[in-house]
Amino acid sequence: MPNPKAELRERIHEWITLHREAGTALLQQMVRIASTQGNEKEVQLLVADQLRGLRMDVDMWEPDGEELAGHPYFCSPRSRFAGSPNVVGVRKGTGGGRSILLNGHVDVVPEGQRNQWAYDPYSGEVVDGKLYGRGSTDMKGGNTALLLALGAIQGLGLKLKGDVIFQSVVEEESGGAGTLAAILRGYRADAALIPEPTNFRIFPKQQGSMWFRIEVKGRSAHGGTRYEGVSAIEKSIKVVQHILALEKERNSRITDPLYANNPIPIPINLGVIQGGNWPSSVPDTVKLEGRMGVAPEEKLQDAKEEMLGWLEQLKDVDPWFAEHPPELTWFGAQWVPGSVDPEHPLMQVLMEQFRAVKQDEPVIEASPWGTDGGLLTQLGDTPCLVFGPGITQVAHYPNEHIVLEDVFVAAEIIALTLIAWCGFDRMEA
Amino acid sequence: MPNPKAELRERIHEWITLHREAGTALLQQMVRIASTQGNEKEVQLLVADQLRGLRMDVDMWEPDGEELAGHPYFCSPRSRFAGSPNVVGVRKGTGGGRSILLNGHVDVVPEGQRNQWAYDPYSGEVVDGKLYGRGSTDMKGGNTALLLALGAIQGLGLKLKGDVIFQSVVEEESGGAGTLAAILRGYRADAALIPEPTNFRIFPKQQGSMWFRIEVKGRSAHGGTRYEGVSAIEKSIKVVQHILALEKERNSRITDPLYANNPIPIPINLGVIQGGNWPSSVPDTVKLEGRMGVAPEEKLQDAKEEMLGWLEQLKDVDPWFAEHPPELTWFGAQWVPGSVDPEHPLMQVLMEQFRAVKQDEPVIEASPWGTDGGLLTQLGDTPCLVFGPGITQVAHYPNEHIVLEDVFVAAEIIALTLIAWCGFDRMEA
Numbered sequence: 001m002p003n004p005k006a007e008l009r010e011r012i013h014e015w016i017t018l019h020r021e022a023g024t025a026l027l028q029q030m031v032r033i034a035s036t037q038g039n040e041k042e043v044q045l046l047v048a049d050q051l052r053g054l055r056m057d058v059d060m061w062e063p064d065g066e067e068l069a070g071h072p073y074f075c076s077p078r079s080r081f082a083g084s085p086n087v088v089g090v091r092k093g094t095g096g097g098r099s100i101l102l103n104g105h106v107d108v109v110p111e112g113q114r115n116q117w118a119y120d121p122y123s124g125e126v127v128d129g130k131l132y133g134r135g136s137t138d139m140k141g142g143n144t145a146l147l148l149a150l151g152a153i154q155g156l157g158l159k160l161k162g163d164v165i166f167q168s169v170v171e172e173e174s175g176g177a178g179t180l181a182a183i184l185r186g187y188r189a190d191a192a193l194i195p196e197p198t199n200f201r202i203f204p205k206q207q208g209s210m211w212f213r214i215e216v217k218g219r220s221a222h223g224g225t226r227y228e229g230v231s232a233i234e235k236s237i238k239v240v241q242h243i244l245a246l247e248k249e250r251n252s253r254i255t256d257p258l259y260a261n262n263p264i265p266i267p268i269n270l271g272v273i274q275g276g277n278w279p280s281s282v283p284d285t286v287k288l289e290g291r292m293g294v295a296p297e298e299k300l301q302d303a304k305e306e307m308l309g310w311l312e313q314l315k316d317v318d319p320w321f322a323e324h325p326p327e328l329t330w331f332g333a334q335w336v337p338g339s340v341d342p343e344h345p346l347m348q349v350l351m352e353q354f355r356a357v358k359q360d361e362p363v364i365e366a367s368p369w370g371t372d373g374g375l376l377t378q379l380g381d382t383p384c385l386v387f388g389p390g391i392t393q394v395a396h397y398p399n400e401h402i403v404l405e406d407v408f409v410a411a412e413i414i415a416l417t418l419i420a421w422c423g424f425d426r427m428e429a
Numbered sequence: 430m431p432n433p434k435a436e437l438r439e440r441i442h443e444w445i446t447l448h449r450e451a452g453t454a455l456l457q458q459m460v461r462i463a464s465t466q467g468n469e470k471e472v473q474l475l476v477a478d479q480l481r482g483l484r485m486d487v488d489m490w491e492p493d494g495e496e497l498a499g500h501p502y503f504c505s506p507r508s509r510f511a512g513s514p515n516v517v518g519v520r521k522g523t524g525g526g527r528s529i530l531l532n533g534h535v536d537v538v539p540e541g542q543r544n545q546w547a548y549d550p551y552s553g554e555v556v557d558g559k560l561y562g563r564g565s566t567d568m569k570g571g572n573t574a575l576l577l578a579l580g581a582i583q584g585l586g587l588k589l590k591g592d593v594i595f596q597s598v599v600e601e602e603s604g605g606a607g608t609l610a611a612i613l614r615g616y617r618a619d620a621a622l623i624p625e626p627t628n629f630r631i632f633p634k635q636q637g638s639m640w641f642r643i644e645v646k647g648r649s650a651h652g653g654t655r656y657e658g659v660s661a662i663e664k665s666i667k668v669v670q671h672i673l674a675l676e677k678e679r680n681s682r683i684t685d686p687l688y689a690n691n692p693i694p695i696p697i698n699l700g701v702i703q704g705g706n707w708p709s710s711v712p713d714t715v716k717l718e719g720r721m722g723v724a725p726e727e728k729l730q731d732a733k734e735e736m737l738g739w740l741e742q743l744k745d746v747d748p749w750f751a752e753h754p755p756e757l758t759w760f761g762a763q764w765v766p767g768s769v770d771p772e773h774p775l776m777q778v779l780m781e782q783f784r785a786v787k788q789d790e791p792v793i794e795a796s797p798w799g800t801d802g803g804l805l806t807q808l809g810d811t812p813c814l815v816f817g818p819g820i821t822q823v824a825h826y827p828n829e830h831i832v833l834e835d836v837f838v839a840a841e842i843i844a845l846t847l848i849a850w851c852g853f854d855r856m857e858a
Binding site: 207209211212213222223224225226227231233234236237240241244263264267269270271272273274275276277278279280281282283286289290291293332333367368369370392396 | 636638640641642651652653654655656660662663665666669670673692693696698699700701702703704705706707708709710711712715718719720722761762796797798799821825
């Protein structure tokens, strides 16, 4: 296995150390653009500029909503992507090396209530070595690590043998339509890496997930004669309990050692309950909304069918459900699960560079959430690992931030991984 | 017991039959005024005119929000009653007879979705002997019966011995602030009658009720690692089950034969559930809203304390509740329960007139809902019966309507009841 020598490691480290300020400024610039859904163009233009600076061929296009709409993996709250371009940069290798696809999303979730933020959510404020702002961790910090890694390789004049494809995508937060569009455009590689905030853990497998809605029915009546009605709240209790039993059943089947420390590898989370609109009326409907975790090797469709079949059994729990079956719909977002063999060569390369830089043993896990990596692995034929700086605990929350040191360390590990994976044959003139 | 002779009954019947058209027109006129909360003035001016036509002394005033605010029985979503006057008409008797207080509310609940109505909700359309419109049953039909009854007594030149007090009140639908204001203004009588839609059943007792809100707490987390959080939905299941057990406990204590046919004499209805706002987050709060039925002889405060104490026991159900007790608040509406001895003399009089007019035995029950009668009985020292035309099944719903024939029959029974109760000594010149 090719392995950058200690001297090369040292030079990479030096280059990145020298470019800390520039890296910080770049991340700040990206965080200051509020690239929520539908508003990604400005940050993508910035990324495209960076890629051109890295002498990559840049492909920028708006996903075609009509083309995507018919695709079984398409899942988005919108059907038009005007103003939300993908950007892909390609640097052909000199030949004979393995290709790699680097993927990061630029869309960020909304900032929520501003008064819960200590700093403006789009300030990019740096305090005590942490850069604050929506998207700093999820995942502009990871994207900055990728760009720094590529910058170091170029800066040191290294010519990689394998192709490098850099995908800066939209729409990860809503189900992956950006990466789907990139796959359909034909981009493939021997392996892929997504620097989502794993806090340096390596995820060869990732949980997928899908959102569902269940409508539980009752029959309305005045609260004073509530026995004339049927409470959808009471019926929904049975549905919730039935779903908890399904979660138990599904998780009892998970034997993957990567989930050994996870009490619920593939949770079914009920996130929303809503029913009735008048204290003194019997509610005739309760709506439940949730997220069903999907095992790394599982097909979305199989999980959907299991849920549907399970809900059909409710009629044995309570005859009411035979006449009034709860209605199940899948809506909103979905993330395709992904599974890469822990023995995959990229795993070996990444682990080795991790050890070399961090002087520690990497933690290998299955992720408790989905990324676009599932699409790349399952649909794009490009086995994808997830590994990056930042912690998920702050993602999507007020005061999201990232430790800048982690961005630079990740950049080093990634640069060395690219060099080891793609190979290099000479310094440029 | 004084009892109008058959001949007098015949003349009352004739008078009301002759005035069917006028009665229908009056009810129509009232229904065409959308007297929802805050918009009662126009209909009250109409009622005041009617009362003056009946040679009553009219007292019209807007309840004083500041005076009411400090009263323990005050419960209203508003503190100002500008534009929402009460109207009281008083006709002094010739002396020596028992006084009576007639009470009816003019406020109506909103019409809801207009497209669910076959006719305009404020049309007063008459089809097949039914008059349609919001408030037709609840309770402008009953009010019309009162006015017709008084009209018949006047029209036949009967002078009653006892005083008649007619209260046309606001705010019954939101907790009785109108009747409370009338009580505080000093109006009292030997007994009272409210012609709410009982479908001719006689209610000497009535269930009170109060609205409550319970906030159940959890701890937020990402749905993919939901075991890091605590689901407020799962905790709310325990709260709901605990409340159902309280309902069972409270109803096991009800032995009143008037509730013999009622499966849940004093229900605790959970009408609203609402929690979480994102399918893939663990919800940290669930709000429950409901209506607690209060037994006819029970004090509101005692019922409140029982609920509070019961919820405190939740810590024995699940230690989570010891650290995170659900928060109970009483809000919105409340209706004071009421209980009149079924042997009360007005019961006897009313039952007798019912038998005479309907040639049938009256049904005596305890009502499954509250009216302003509880306030009159408990606070106003005026034992109140509830008896009137119309069925509650259509009240508060689209296509609310009343069978006009029932209004006229109720008017006859009420006229005869007033005559028998108050007594009369001569025809006017």
